[in-house]
Amino acid sequence: MEENKLLIILVVNTNLYYAFNTLGTDVPDPCGQFAWLRSKLQLAQDEKLKVIITAHAPPGYFEREALVPFFNDSYNNAYVDLLNDFGGVILVQIYGHEHTDSFKLFSGPKGEIESVALLAPSVTPWHASVFGGTAINPSVRLYHYTRSEVLDYFQYHLNLSQVISSSDSTLNTTADSSLEAGNETEIPKWELFYQARETYGLSSLSTINMASLYKQLESNNTLFQKYYLFNSAGYNNGVCDSSCKKNHICAIAYLKIDDVVHCMHFKSPRSHTLSYEHLSKFGKELAGNFHKSNASQLIITLVVVSMALTVVLAVVLAVMLIMVVIKRSRMTTTSHMNITNITTDLDLSCFLKAWRGREGRRGEQLPSEVGITATGEPHQGILNAWEDDAWHI
Structure with a gap:
């Protein structure tokens, strides 16, 4: 076997399955991508190759608000089930979209961990308006891997608070060009925020080790609070309380809506069981409505109505402007007539x-x-x- 065939990287267009993408929601396999992905994973399994899967949006739910979905429900389950069928050949999954730093565990029907997805924070510090959204510090991640194992990643960030408040956050450099000689440029300091293996005490970022890290985050609150700060790339959101932590724990380990709701419900205190049952029911219906085609049609209807109202308003304003011009024109004509007398x-x-x-x-x-x-x-x-x-x- 040729050396360059020992590792396959599959780039998947998960925007086809995005919760707010209403095009093709009634199509079982948009663009035939599920069939294509299955064929590639089957080939890797037959050839005993390892695969890295990378895409923009991940499946599952937002860890800062566990009932905010990323995929339409039917696509979400189909995608998760497909990857679980080939967990043995998947080296790692790499996603973005969330703008935050987290990971997800893909589990089979019996709870066995099949593969892990790593979610890198974004370069943009934009504060998303979604439920649970947060501002972050601009971030770039460098992965260290071999053809058989993900060894580590180095998470760099730009501390905007430091850049704004401290002159020490810049480096003065002099341009080498004779045309720019003597000009100084302030360069913000990008710095290594943390190194995954060292920070979390892992020998590698294998599926087994990441599953072990998840257990530690559940039981070790000090470690979890450190993870929570990493989640926003160092932007300080304060302490993550028990309710906040529950969202992260459930979203990391459970990728399907029924499993997420089940996790959120049974992790709640007994004294709040009744109120939380209602909250879980509402949350499930809310999340489900994100996925259903009738909800997609409602969104389309709202957009069309908004556009129609905008057009009507523009026409009214245009008519008013024409009337004003005509009135002024008549006034000018009258003035001219008066002058002749x-x-x-x-x-x-x-x-x-x-x-x-x-x-x-x-x-x-x-x-x-x-x-x-x-x-x-x-x-x-x-x-x-x-x-x-x-x-x-």
């Missing part, structure tokens, strides 16, 4: 004052043809000057 009985001094005021405002000189006669018809020069000025109104 001027006789020598008019006190022309006020007209000249108006011109002088015009001169002061615009820096223009009174037209030389403007004149005044004591008797007779109105001076044509005044009319010419007025009409000439009217074109500029």
